[in-house]
Amino acid sequence: MSRAAVPGLPSRYPIGGQLPALYAEDDLAQRFTAGLDTVLAPVFSTLDNLPAYLDPRIAPADFLAWLASWVGAADDRAWPVEVRREAVVRAVELHRWRGTRRGLVEALGLALGAHAEVTGDGGARWSGTPGAELPPAPAAEVLVRVWPGREERIDPDRAREIVRAMCPVHTVCRVEILPGPPAGEGR
Numbered sequence: 262m263s264r265a266a267v268p269g270l271p272s273r274y275p276i277g278g279q280l281p282a283l284y285a286e287d288d289l290a291q292r293f294t295a296g297l298d299t300v301l302a303p304v305f306s307t308l309d310n311l312p313a314y315l316d317p318r319i320a321p322a323d324f325l326a327w328l329a330s331w332v333g334a335a336d337d338r339a340w341p342v343e344v345r346r347e348a349v350v351r352a353v354e355l356h357r358w359r360g361t362r363r364g365l366v367e368a369l370g371l372a373l374g375a376h377a378e379v380t381g382d383g384g385a386r387w388s389g390t391p392g393a394e395l396p397p398a399p400a401a402e403v404l405v406r407v408w409p410g411r412e413e414r415i416d417p418d419r420a421r422e423i424v425r426a427m428c429p430v431h432t433v434c435r436v437e438i439l440p441g442p443p444a445g446e447g448r
Contacts, residue, residue: 272298275295315328318346322345360428369423372423376407401432402435403434403435407437
């Protein structure tokens, strides 16, 4: 999509009408300013509609990558436009939950349309009692089970890439791709 030259787009602020009276009847001045109006009309139209360009729900599709870069959202051009818009709208929320179970599940749901279950805590233990015995050593592995949601099939490499990006750096995450919900799950 190009916003550079829109054939027939009228200028809301024609320059010829703003010239001094001396040039109001001058054919050359009016034709010259009409040419400028043709060039400036898309600029004025864009500026008049600037709020729509900054709203990811209604912005032109070619603007989404730029908006995503502003908020640090993932933007994969292979995703449907609706998913790309959702990624930009929810970017702040997803950043807030980054590194948590909820954040991982939300990111997999958004990017892959998948359902996920995260088990394990990545090795964090603590005690609220001063001088108490140390808690037993935790399992240092997090298991992420992923199964299809809106798509029929999950791309294992893409799922692992998302898990690697969303898990805390000190955590070992193992990814299992399941054909459906885990046994006993009714999702």
